[in-house]
Amino acid sequence: DDVINDVYDYIVVGGGTAGSIIATRLSEDAATSVLLIEAGVFHPLGFQHNIPYIFDGGYYTVSQKHSHKGFNDQKSYWPRGRVLGGSGNINAMQYTRGSPWNYEEWKKAGCDGWGYRDVLPYFIKSEDMQLPEFVSSPFHGKGGPLAVSSGYQSEATQLFFHAGQELGYNRTDYNGYDQEGFGVLQTNIRNGVRSSASFEYLRKARYRPNLHVSLRSFVTKISIKANRAVGVYFVKDSRKHYVSTRKEIILSAGTINSPQLLMLSGIGPKTHLQELDIPVVADLPVGENLQDHLGLFMPSKTDKVETLNADLMQSKGHIYPDIQIINIFALLPNLFGFTEATAREIVPEPGNGFTIYILITKPLSRGSIKLRSKDAFDYPLIDPNYLSDTRDVKTLVGGVRIWEKILQTRPYQNMGLKEDEHKMSFCSQHEFRSNAYWECYIRHVAITTYHPTSTCKMDPENDPSTVVDTQLRVKGIKGLRVVDASIFPNITSGNTNIPTVMVAERAADFIRGVDSATYL
Numbered sequence: 001d002d003v004i005n006d007v008y009d010y011i012v013v014g015g016g017t018a019g020s021i022i023a024t025r026l027s028e029d030a031a032t033s034v035l036l037i038e039a040g041v042f043h044p045l046g047f048q049h050n051i052p053y054i055f056d057g058g059y060y061t062v063s064q065k066h067s068h069k070g071f072n073d074q075k076s077y078w079p080r081g082r083v084l085g086g087s088g089n090i091n092a093m094q095y096t097r098g099s100p101w102n103y104e105e106w107k108k109a110g111c112d113g114w115g116y117r118d119v120l121p122y123f124i125k126s127e128d129m130q131l132p133e134f135v136s137s138p139f140h141g142k143g144g145p146l147a148v149s150s151g152y153q154s155e156a157t158q159l160f161f162h163a164g165q166e167l168g169y170n171r172t173d174y175n176g177y178d179q180e181g182f183g184v185l186q187t188n189i190r191n192g193v194r195s196s197a198s199f200e201y202l203r204k205a206r207y208r209p210n211l212h213v214s215l216r217s218f219v220t221k222i223s224i225k226a227n228r229a230v231g232v233y234f235v236k237d238s239r240k241h242y243v244s245t246r247k248e249i250i251l252s253a254g255t256i257n258s259p260q261l262l263m264l265s266g267i268g269p270k271t272h273l274q275e276l277d278i279p280v281v282a283d284l285p286v287g288e289n290l291q292d293h294l295g296l297f298m299p300s301k302t303d304k305v306e307t308l309n310a311d312l313m314q315s316k317g318h319i320y321p322d323i324q325i326i327n328i329f330a331l332l333p334n335l336f337g338f339t340e341a342t343a344r345e346i347v348p349e350p351g352n353g354f355t356i357y358i359l360i361t362k363p364l365s366r367g368s369i370k371l372r373s374k375d376a377f378d379y380p381l382i383d384p385n386y387l388s389d390t391r392d393v394k395t396l397v398g399g400v401r402i403w404e405k406i407l408q409t410r411p412y413q414n415m416g417l418k419e420d421e422h423k424m425s426f427c428s429q430h431e432f433r434s435n436a437y438w439e440c441y442i443r444h445v446a447i448t449t450y451h452p453t454s455t456c457k458m459d460p461e462n463d464p465s466t467v468v469d470t471q472l473r474v475k476g477i478k479g480l481r482v483v484d485a486s487i488f489p490n491i492t493s494g495n496t497n498i499p500t501v502m503v504a505e506r507a508a509d510f511i512r513g514v515d516s517a518t519y520l
């Protein structure tokens with residue numbers, strides 16, 4: 001069974017994408033002792049869609065006021081990987097860094113050391129590019145832990161590229177300087193196998209004598225004495241444990257659980273903590289500023305190209321791509337929790353077809369994570385507050401208009417698509433294809449892209465809206481950092497796993513006081 005000592009130099013809470021990297025990097029120094037505490041088990045998980053129901057946190061949001069009208073109780077299902085490797089082990093493996101401008105914005109907001117020139121070396125350091133066309137690009141790395149390759153490309157993929165060409169878009173490396181255009185999907189796959197932080201970093205480090213990994217261990221509270229984090233309480237095999245640190249605790253429990261643990265430990269908005277009778281250690285806006293990418297599936301049935309139908313699913317490996325506008329060469333079943341009435345209309349009968357997914361990359365709506373109770377095992381209240389900012393609706397309608405143009409290109413015109421395929425009775429009060437129609441459609445059926453971020457926002461010392469400083473130290477508390485997707489000041493305009501990898505690589509350098517990646 002897992003060995004656990006009474007005291008370690010560093011304790012890392014959560015062995016997901018960020019925690020796996022932090023534990024690996026800190027234990028590179030054989031004289032440093034590290035404990036990684038993970039709620040889940042070790043399991044070599046496969047693809048996303050058959051996983052969440054088994055190894056996830058099982059979260060639902062609270063009922064949404066402005067969206068999810070076509071979902072049971074107007075709630076969104078939020079899978080989170082509860083397994084060594086975290087959400088990085090149940091995700092769709094899409095490799096997307098976001099735009100260089102995301103990081104320039106972070107820097108402009110006061111986050112010194114987080115501009116594109118600062119973060120690019122860490123993207124490169126963590127990468128092992130396999131695609132020949134990008135190997136010698138100055139934006140890509142070779143020999144790092146995470147492999148980047150490309151998935152299976154079908155006839156429907158080529159159709160999508162031809163449509164892009166007809167609309168005047170360039171082919172692009174969307175992980176290079178410019179994201180605009182149509183590009184081949186880049187994925188974290190090595191020789192057909194998921195290439196995640198736990199597989200590629202932790203698996204090699206796991207048997208170092210100075211690194212202990214405690215699985216099935218649920219952290220309930222951080223002990224703070226005289227404004228210093230001194231230890232961690234956790235439950236394992238129904239028994240309570242306490243372990244203390246000589247140096248630091250690094251919280252990497254993700255966008256939902258890191259703020260939950262901070263609040264349970266007395267770090268959070270004062271009035272909220274007082275309502276729950278939790279003694280206030282530091283009054284900080286923990287749990288606020290929650291952001292996510294909301295997206296829309298647009299299925300189209302066709303028998304003119306071979307796509308993934310039930311028979312082909314058995315014979316071909318594959319992935320789900322998901323960026324701004326993504327072509328998925330399959331029709332999807334009701335994975336998302338639509339009401340029966342909505343599902344009857346929106347979910348196509350099984351067969352041939354493709355789905356174009358449109359996601360909003362820079363949402364302006366802001367939500368929150370709050371505690372439901374003082375019990376660490378009680379699910380927190382998750383409120384992404386989707387579409388509360390009406391500009392997000394306009395942006396998504398804009399995406400729908402591009403999708404309409406794609407379907408009007410020559411390659412798609414030959415597919416025999418039905419004109420009224422997306423005409424739904426639940427929006428029949430509006431003229432089909434009008435802005436009001438699409439707004440209604442979006443408010444009914446748009447879904448999460450599983451990218452929650454920003455609930456422990458990073459920014460300079462003097463900004464009261466932030467939780468951690470630019471070295472990711474919790475403000476006003478010694479010996480405690482947050483290192484995961486919750487520290488993004490704002491969500492990046494793409495999938496969030498690789499920005500989290502970069503954050504973890506960078507944080508490991510902050511903690512060790514080294515600069516392990518330099519600009520080209």
Ligand SMILES: Cc1cc2nc3c(=O)[nH]c(=O)nc-3n(C[C@H](O)[C@H](O)[C@H](O)COP(=O)(O)OP(=O)(O)OC[C@H]3O[C@@H](n4cnc5c(N)ncnc54)[C@H](O)[C@@H]3O)c2cc1C
Nearest residue numbers: 014016017018039086087091092093094219484485495497
């Ligand atoms: C279904 C799905 C598909 C996705 N697809 C993509 C994609 O294709 N590309 C992409 O870039 N991103 C994708 N993402 C998002 C990406 O995986 C996450 O942004 C990333 O994993 C965040 O890393 P993290 O370290 O912040 O959190 P996580 O990886 O979620 O890690 C948190 C860890 O903390 C552990 N933990 C939580 N609470 C406790 C506790 N109290 N005690 C002990 N341990 C605890 C959890 O078990 C987990 O292992 C997807 C996410 C999901 C869920």
